[in-house]
Structure formats: structure tokens, C-alpha cells
Amino acid sequence: MHHVRIMLTITLAVLAFAGIRPAAAEEEFVTALTGKFPPFSYYDSQGDLAGFDVDMSREIARRINKKSRIIATEWDGILAGLLAHKYDAIIGSMAVTPVRQQSVDFSTPYYHSGAQLFVHRDNPNKVYSISECGGLSIAVVLGETYQHFLEERFPAVKVVTLKSAAEIFAMLEQKRITGFVTDRLVGAWQIKEAGRSFVPVGEMLYKERIGIAVRKDTPGLLRQINTALAAMEDDGTMQRIHQRYFGLAKTDSSALGKMQPSVIAAKLLKGFAVSLGIAVASILLGFILALPCGLLLTFQRGSLKLVHFLVRGIVDFIRGTPVLIQLLFVWLGLGLSPFPAAILTLGICAMAYMAEVIRAGLMSVDPGQDLAARALGLSSLDRFRFVVWPQAFRIAIPPLMNCVVSLLKDTALVSIISIPELIREAQSIISVTFQPRLYYLIAGLLFFAVTFPLMKLSSRLEKNIQAKGFSHD
Amino acid sequence: MIEVKNVSYTYADGTPAVQDVSITFPEQGIFAVMGLSGSGKTTLLNCLARFLFPQEGKILLDGQDILEMEKTAFRQQVGVVFQKLNLFPHLNVLENMMLALERVQGKSKGTAQAEAMDILERLKIAELADNYPAQISGGQAQRAAIARGLALKPKFMLLDEPTSALDAATTSNFAQWLRELQAVTSFIIVTHDLPFAEQAAELGVFMEQGQVRERGRISEVLA
Numbered sequence: 001m002h003h004v005r006i007m008l009t010i011t012l013a014v015l016a017f018a019g020i021r022p023a024a025a026e027e028e029f030v031t032a033l034t035g036k037f038p039p040f041s042y043y044d045s046q047g048d049l050a051g052f053d054v055d056m057s058r059e060i061a062r063r064i065n066k067k068s069r070i071i072a073t074e075w076d077g078i079l080a081g082l083l084a085h086k087y088d089a090i091i092g093s094m095a096v097t098p099v100r101q102q103s104v105d106f107s108t109p110y111y112h113s114g115a116q117l118f119v120h121r122d123n124p125n126k127v128y129s130i131s132e133c134g135g136l137s138i139a140v141v142l143g144e145t146y147q148h149f150l151e152e153r154f155p156a157v158k159v160v161t162l163k164s165a166a167e168i169f170a171m172l173e174q175k176r177i178t179g180f181v182t183d184r185l186v187g188a189w190q191i192k193e194a195g196r197s198f199v200p201v202g203e204m205l206y207k208e209r210i211g212i213a214v215r216k217d218t219p220g221l222l223r224q225i226n227t228a229l230a231a232m233e234d235d236g237t238m239q240r241i242h243q244r245y246f247g248l249a250k251t252d253s254s255a256l257g258k259m260q261p262s263v264i265a266a267k268l269l270k271g272f273a274v275s276l277g278i279a280v281a282s283i284l285l286g287f288i289l290a291l292p293c294g295l296l297l298t299f300q301r302g303s304l305k306l307v308h309f310l311v312r313g314i315v316d317f318i319r320g321t322p323v324l325i326q327l328l329f330v331w332l333g334l335g336l337s338p339f340p341a342a343i344l345t346l347g348i349c350a351m352a353y354m355a356e357v358i359r360a361g362l363m364s365v366d367p368g369q370d371l372a373a374r375a376l377g378l379s380s381l382d383r384f385r386f387v388v389w390p391q392a393f394r395i396a397i398p399p400l401m402n403c404v405v406s407l408l409k410d411t412a413l414v415s416i417i418s419i420p421e422l423i424r425e426a427q428s429i430i431s432v433t434f435q436p437r438l439y440y441l442i443a444g445l446l447f448f449a450v451t452f453p454l455m456k457l458s459s460r461l462e463k464n465i466q467a468k469g470f471s472h473d
Numbered sequence: 474m475i476e477v478k479n480v481s482y483t484y485a486d487g488t489p490a491v492q493d494v495s496i497t498f499p500e501q502g503i504f505a506v507m508g509l510s511g512s513g514k515t516t517l518l519n520c521l522a523r524f525l526f527p528q529e530g531k532i533l534l535d536g537q538d539i540l541e542m543e544k545t546a547f548r549q550q551v552g553v554v555f556q557k558l559n560l561f562p563h564l565n566v567l568e569n570m571m572l573a574l575e576r577v578q579g580k581s582k583g584t585a586q587a588e589a590m591d592i593l594e595r596l597k598i599a600e601l602a603d604n605y606p607a608q609i610s611g612g613q614a615q616r617a618a619i620a621r622g623l624a625l626k627p628k629f630m631l632l633d634e635p636t637s638a639l640d641a642a643t644t645s646n647f648a649q650w651l652r653e654l655q656a657v658t659s660f661i662i663v664t665h666d667l668p669f670a671e672q673a674a675e676l677g678v679f680m681e682q683g684q685v686r687e688r689g690r691i692s693e694v695l696a
Contacts, residue, residue: 372559375522376573376625377548386572390563467607 028069029061032081032418033092035072036164036431039189039245040093043428047263052245056110057091059237060212063228064221072428073418074163076143077328079104081418082213084332088221093183095145095208105218106211107225110238114204115146118187119179120172121197127178129202133157136178139168146181149205166431172198181205185246194434264429268439271425272446275411278421281343282411283404286350293351294358311355318352324413331417342414346407353403361396362388394465401458405451422446474500475521475551475629475661480530482516490516491527492683498629503651503660505670505677505691513683518631518663522553534628545577552622552658556634558614560606566617567593567602570624578625589624595657596620597650612643616650629659636666648672667695 033041033053044050049070061068071087082090082104093113096106117130117138127133134156140146142161150159160177162168168180169190180187184204190196212229214222232238296304296311318326326349331341365388373383415424426443430436475498482491491513498504508514519525521532523539532539539547561569567589574585593599598616601609609617615635622630636644644666651660651673664670670677671691679687679694687694 366557366559368555368557368559369561371524372553372555372561373572374524375548375553375555376621377545377577378573379576382576386576387561391561394563 027067029066030069030087031057031089031091032071032073032078032087034075035428036166038431042432045259045263047267052241053091053093055241060225060228064224071418074416075141077416080332082215084335090213093210094213096211097145104213105216105222106213107222108229109209109211110229111210112207113183113185113210114207115181116184116187116200116204117179117181117202118198118200120175121199125178130154130205133178139171139177139180141165164427166427170436259432267425267429271420271422275421278342278414279408279411282346282350283407285347286354289351290354290358293355297355297359298362315352315355318349323349323410327413327417338417338419341417342419346410350403350407354400357396357399361392364395365391398458398462401454405454408451474535476533478531480520480527482520482525482527490683494685496678498661501659502655503674505674506663507667507670507677508680509665512680514663514680515633518633522631523547549625550628552625552627552630554618554622554632556637558618560614560618562606565603565605570621573625592620592623611638623658627658629661632660632662634664635662636669644669671695
């Protein structure tokens with residue numbers, strides 16, 4: 001209980017701090033969804049966001065006279081983003097639950113659906129309802145209501161949580177899980193449109209009302225949304241949108257497997273450019289900060305002792321905590337926009353590792369070098385600049401390269417704060433092409449195309465340095 | 474002339490390293506400070522080089538207390554070559570020499586290069602100019618380190634155990650080479666290598682337990 005109170009206090013403090021930040025521009029209606037949940041949200045053949053929830057967002061924005069802007073983000077961080085004023089509403093097929101109602105308000109439901117268990121057509125485990133799934137692996141997306149439902153009502157079921165529906169579908173195709181629980185409409189759509197080898201089994205586990213989530217401090221917006229929803233129901237708009245995605249006819253909306261190769265290539269390259277851009281900016285920031293920090297880390301005595309301990313504490317803390325937590329803290333806790341948050345977090349993280357490398361480089365320069373420079377009458381600045389630093393830097397180059405390579409790979413984490421980097425783009429492509437193997441491989445190869453030359457360069461530099469006798473005994 | 478007057482140095486842990494030592498190093502020639510390990514000779518060298526400050530006594534350079542001299546002025550008059558040489562590995566021999574000429578004496582790159590080259594030629598090691606420390610032999614590195622010290626044209630050069638990394642044949646050549654350099658500067662050699670001291674120096678002292686036991690011509694000191 002004590003822990004819960006502490007957690008609550010920290011959360012409230014973070015949220016209060018985040019609350020100071022101004023909300024999105026006034027004339028915009030900013031909404032969030034995952035972009036990986038067809039047919040509710042996905043990327044169409046042109047690489048643009050499409051789907052039931054996307055159409056709903058745009059229609060509501062039009063009716064409340066605002067410009068629609070849709071942010072694709074990860075499901076497990078979507079509520080936190082709303083509370084931190086990153087967007088105005090979640091129109092992302094979110095089920096209304098009492099737990100969620102404690103932190104956000106919901107509109108009147110815009111559709112009803114329910115949780116359904118799906119298994120592989122071959123049904124190797126011969127299960128026909130969820131109650132027969134004790135000890136078997138059933139997958140859900142992390143943070144979905146289905147997860148809590150299964151854990152509470154069917155504790156014998158082995159609940160496997162994955163990041164997106166696309167991964168779950170791939171897992172079941174490979175029969176690595178017994179089945180999955182998702183929205184009845186989502187599963188049916190997969191079977192119809194993607195020719196999945198799944199079948200629904202048993203009754204619906206429960207019915208869900210799907211609503212639009214807004215913060216509790218925006219009752220005016222909630223009223224506007226409810227008015228718009230009522231009008232859409234009355235004039236048949238809602239029915240038309242529903243028909244577009246769930247009608248008997250196969251969806252013509254070019255969604256499935258038809259994303260054009262040029263669009264796929266553009267999305268991947270754009271994602272990779274974003275990853276590289278963030279990496280380069282973070283590395284530069286990290287290196288600039290690492291120089292003075294690395295130097296301060298070598299002053300264990302003397303007048304700078306206090307600063308030394310401060311820097312040591314920061315560096316240790318950053319190296320000792322997961323980058324993902326730092327990223328979420330800066331994005332949600334400090335309320336920064338996604339790109340500055342990503343660059344600042346990864347930059348400071350790079351600083352911590354690079355500062356250690358630079359400290360080690362400086363320490364490995366023989367103290368005799370500084371003494372010899374003193375004997376020649378060089379000032380302390382000149383001794384550092386012309387004698388100690390050039391040697392320390394050469395020694396530090398190979399491990400610095402390793403920092404660069406690992407930071408480059410860490411950029412994959414920024415998808416959690418809704419940045420469309422390579423992995424996220426790959427996932428959004430997979431959610432409509434259903435080819436996880438191909439696109440994860442391509443994403444991996446893109447990274448490798450950059451990291452491999454860096455690693456080669458690093459080992460060559462290391463050899464040169466050894467040949468010049470820089471490693472001291 | 475360097476005069477060491479009643480100098481004593483005791484380390485922080487209470488070990489007396491040099492006790493009441495007085496030596497006069499003449500303006501010209503090669504002077505050897507000999508002794509076994511722990512005799513206090515390296516501590517004395519560190520006092521002469523102003524890396525350690527004696528608790529008692531004085532060291533005078535041409536009559537002036539070295540601790541009262543301006544630091545850079547002192548460094549330009551007394552050069553040091555360490556036992557480990559400490560050549561800068563990222564610079565070639567010529568650049569090792571040019572650094573102090575440019576940064577301490579404020580000479581232009583061209584002048585520094587010409588002066589350094591001139592010294593290398595006088596020392597008959599001009600061929601080492603473009604080599605990096607890792608590319609040359611121990612004997613060559615010893616000469617390069619002395620050349621670096623000589624670039625500032627000091628009155629005295631302090632050499633700490635210069636033969637520790639040299640074999641017997643190289644040591645003999647090196648002693649001969651030093652003798653030819655007497656015209657350029659005076660050398661104070663701190664060494665436990667008595668045969669080398671005998672080959673190189675004319676005058677010397679023999680230290681034991683922080684004190685001077687013998688002094689005079691090398692042949693007499695070692696007799």
C-alpha cells in the first residue's frame with residue numbers, strides 16, 4: 001500500500017509538471033491511435049493513415065470546425081500521452097472500462113464490439129472455448145482490456161503480451177501460440193481480407209462499448225464530440241463509415257497487401273532517415289557534453305571534487321537505468337515534444353557512455369607524458385591540448401565507435417514516444433502486408449548497412465593505434 | 474653553474490630521501506650523480522628539475538634561487554630527460570622538438586622546424602626527423618629525447634638513468650656521443666651504471682642513504 005501511495009504521488013507530480021505545458025495548437029483536433037490495428041487504423045496503399053477510426057477522427061474534426069491531426073503511437077503508452085497533453089483525444093477503438101474511467105472521460109460509445117477468442121484453423125490443441133485454454137498460450141496486445149480480463153477471470157491461461165496485433169497474427173500463423181483474444185471485428189476482418197487461417201471459437205467473452213477518450217479537464221470538448229457523434233448517427237454518416245470497412249463486400253480500400261512497393265520503400269527509407277537523423281543529432285550532443293564530463297570524471301581530488309561527484313552520480317544513474325524509462329520520463333514527465341525528447345534523452349545517454357570512455361582514455365595516458373610536457377615548460381592548457389588529449393582521443397576512438405553503434409540501435413526505442421522511425425514504419429507495413437519476416441529483415445539490414453562499416457572502421461583504427469604504440473603499459 | 478646548498482628532502486611518509494646534500498655543478502662538462510637504488514639520487518634530480526621542493530636548503534642557478542625564478546624561464550635553462558624518455562607518441566621526432574619551440578618560445582612553425590632540424594643535424598640524427606617514437610630503437614629514442622630537451626637550448630640537461638634501456642655496445646656509443654655534445658650544453662647524469670659514468674663523465678659524486686659519500690674526479694670516486 002505504501003508503495004502504491006509513493007507511485008501515485010510520483011505519477012501525480014509528473015502529471016502536474018506535464019500539465020504546465022501548453023496543449024496543441026488551438027485550431028487543431030489532435031487524436032491518437034496505433035496505426036497498426038486494421039481495419040480500425042492502418043496505412044493504405046499510398047502509405048497514408050486509413051481505417052474506421054481515422055475516418056471517425058476526420059469526420060468529428062470537421063464537425064467541430066477544427067483541423068484534424070492524427071498521431072500514431074504505441075498502445076501501451078497511449079493513455080499516458082493523453083494525460084500529458086500530447087493530444088486531445090484517443091479515437092483508437094478504446095473500450096470503456098471502469099478503470100480507465102478513473103483517469104479519463106469517454107464519449108458515448110461509437111460502436112459496440114466484443115472480445116473473441118480466435119484459434120488456428122487446424123486447432124491442434126482442440127480447444128472450443130476459453131475455459132479449455134488452461135496452461136495454453138493465448139496472446140493479447142500489451143495494455144489491452146483483454147489482458148486484464150484473462151488474468152482476472154481465467155488465471156490458468158498463459159497470457160502472452162505482444163506489442164501489436166500484427167505480431168500476434170504472425171505468431172498464430174506459425175502456431176507458436178494456441179490462439180489470441182482480440183476484437184471480434186478485427187479478427188473477422190483479418191480472416192476475410194487477409195485470408196488468415198484463423199477461426200473464432202466459443203461465445204464472445206464479453207461485450208465492449210468503444211468510446212472516445214478525453215482528459216477530465218476538457219468537458220467542453222467532450223460535449224462537442226458527443227454532439228457530433230449524435231449527429232453522425234442521425235444522418236447516417238456513422239452507418240456509411242461502418243459499411244465501408246465492415247460491409248459484406250470485400251473492402252476495396254486498397255488496404256491489403258496492396259501497399260505499393262514504391263510506397264513501402266519510401267516509408268522504410270523515411271523511417272530510416274528519421275532513425276539516422278535522431279542518431280546523428282544525439283551523438284553530436286552526447287559527444288559535446290561528454291568532453292567536459294569525461295574530463296571532470298578524472299578530477300577525483302582538488303577543488304573540482306564536488307563537481308566530480310555530481311557528474312559521477314549523473315553518469316552512473318543514466319548508465320544504470322533503462323533508456324526506455326528515460327525516454328518516457330522526458331517525453332511524458334518533462335512534457336517535451338517527441339523529437340526534442342528523443343534527441344535529448346539519447347544524447348544524454350550517449351554522453352554518459354562516452355564520458356566514461358573519454359575518462360578511461362585520459363586515465364590511460366601515461367602520467368609521464370604530462371610530466372615531460374611540464375619539463376618543457378608547456379602551460380597546463382597546452383599540455384592537455386597538445387600532449388594528453390590527442391593521445392587520449394586516439395585511445396578512445398574504438399570504444400567511442402562502439403557507443404555510436406549501440407546508440408544507432410537504441411533509436412529503435414523512440415517508436416514508443418510516437419516517432420515514426422524505421423521499426424515503427426516496418427510494423428505499420430507489416431500490419432497490412434502480413435510479411436513480418438521480410439520487413440524485419442529489411443529493417444535489420446538497413447541498420448547493418450550503417451553499423452557494419454562503422455565497426456570495420458573501428459577495428460582498423462584500433463590496429464593503427466596499436467601500431468603507433470598508444471596503448472601504454 | 475648550479476649550486477646545491479644543504480638540501481634535504483623528506484617524503485610525506487617520513488622517509489628522508491636526501492639529507493643535507495651540497496654539490497656544485499660546473500658550467501661545463503658532464504657530471505655524474507651515482508649511487509644504488511634508494512640512494513636519493515632521483516629525488517635530488519627531481520629537486521633540481523623543480524618537480525619537488527626541498528624542505529631545507531637552496532638550489533641556485535647562476536646565483537639565483539630556482540624556486541624564485543619564473544617557471545618558464547627556469548624550464549628553458551634546465552632540461553630534463555626522464556628514464557622512460559616520455560617522447561610524445563602521436564608526434565614524430567621533429568614535431569616532438571617543435572612543440573616547445575612554438576608553444577613556449579612562441580616561434581613560428583617555420584623557425585621552429587629549422588631550429589629543430591639544425592639540432593638533429595648537429596646531433597647526427599637528422600634521419601630520425603620524420604619517425605614516430607614507436608618506429609625507432611631504444612638508443613635512437615634516447616638520442617631523440619635529448620634532442621627534444623636541447624631544442625630549448627638549456628644551460629643544463631638532467632638525464633635520469635639514460636642507459637637503463639640500452640645494451641652494453643649501445644651504451645658505449647652513447648657515452649661517446651654525449652662527450653661530443655659537451656660543447657652544446659652541460660649534462661648532469663643520474664645513474665647507477667658506474668661503467669657508463671666512467672666512460673661519459675669527468676666529475677661526479679657517489680650517494681648513499683641520501684648523502685654524498687664521495688666526490689671528485691670519476692676515477693677517484695670509483696677507486
